[in-house]
Amino acid sequence: KEISHQSKRGQIPTRKSAFAFDIDGVLKAGEHVLPQARRALAMLEGKNAKNAKIPYIFITNGGGPSETERAKKLSKEFELDIKPDQVIQAHTVLQSLTKRFADLPVLMIGGPDRPPGASRKVMEDYGFNNVYTSHDIHAWQQSSWPFSRPSKDQESSIRKGDFSKVHFAAVLVFHDSRDWGRDLQYICDVLRSPDGRIGVVGDDTHEQPFLAFSHGDLIWGNDFTAPRFGQGAFQEAVKAVYEVTSGRPLEAVTFGKPQRLTYEYADALLRERMSLKDENTQADGEMSVWMIGDNPASDIAGANGFGWKSALVRTGVYRDQDGPPKHKPTILVDDVEEAVRKAIEEDW
């Protein structure tokens, strides 16, 4: 099907390859850059049989910094010039919510917040103009979560408020919670309040305030010997505690991979890159997008659902002893270098 239509000159057109890379477990193991990753990206930068530049982007369910900061970090790690519009993080697509919540108070959960205040700044730069964090609430009244304390650093960046008067319109989980117990408490407080105020519990008959998670990965791969809990595991915890305390089902929206919205956003970025002159040295033809991932439930499920091809690597979450992956990739390979080599061979 993919090579059925002929160009005007009667030649069979070559498909234009494009790549979307997952980061954790594919290009990196924790903070460590995999050597195969440098070689894989070099192939896309022109070290291939046609000396062609092949467009690529990164889609990670990770996050924390702005896309600009992340692009700078990736550029340094891979010694390449990575642009911010090549980077989609889990929270990138939260921007679509600014139409609804631009000026309303939102409770932002999670994020590395390094330096203190940085995570809130990312949300503000997206266009959320009224963002409070868990640290703000904790600093307001420590008895709201007596089992931990905001660090001195966090206290330096808090936004003061009288939270008995702030009516939260939404809870937005930006990135992994750094204090599950505290954040779970505050999320349930807001969702169970009849008017979005912390510390005011109703009878759970009101409309539940809006809740969004930036992604739903149960597990993810770093440099530890076994996969680690991700934001999806936190979501399960919130769901369990909310449902047992409120007696009703949790309503939540999830972004990130494998959600279609994230792939639509990515597809648009790739098409834009495809139209850039300097990357357009391949022959005319249709776009063949490969997602290279380590997590079948996230990377591969999303790619399959969106009609992209996929390569599942063995350097992250997926291990052979897990048995055949639930979401079947186009190819199963050892690492990202093999993935790119085989994908290019298949397209050309």
Ligand code: G3P
């Ligand atoms: O928290 C999960 C996240 O770190 C996974 O990142 O790059 O594998 O989508 P990635």
Ligand code: MG
């Ligand atoms: Mg991964």
